[in-house]
Amino acid sequence: MLLGYIFTGNLATAISIGRFEVITNLVLYFLHERYWARVRWGIVPASG
Numbered sequence: 001m002l003l004g005y006i007f008t009g010n011l012a013t014a015i016s017i018g019r020f021e022v023i024t025n026l027v028l029y030f031l032h033e034r035y036w037a038r039v040r041w042g043i044v045p046a047s048g
Contacts, residue, residue, distance in 0.1 A: 001018035005011060 001014045001021075004017035005014035008014060008017075
């Protein structure tokens with residue numbers, strides 16, 4: 001939000017940018033974790 005305010009000079013726009021950033025980060029984090037949960041590189045199956 002701070003950078004949005006510095007670049008635009010408009011508090012309402014900075015708040016909108018901040019909201020969008022939070023939502024985007026939540027979605028991307030969720031998708032990232034779902035993807036990495038499926039990756040099997042380096043996982044050694046348990047024996048026994």
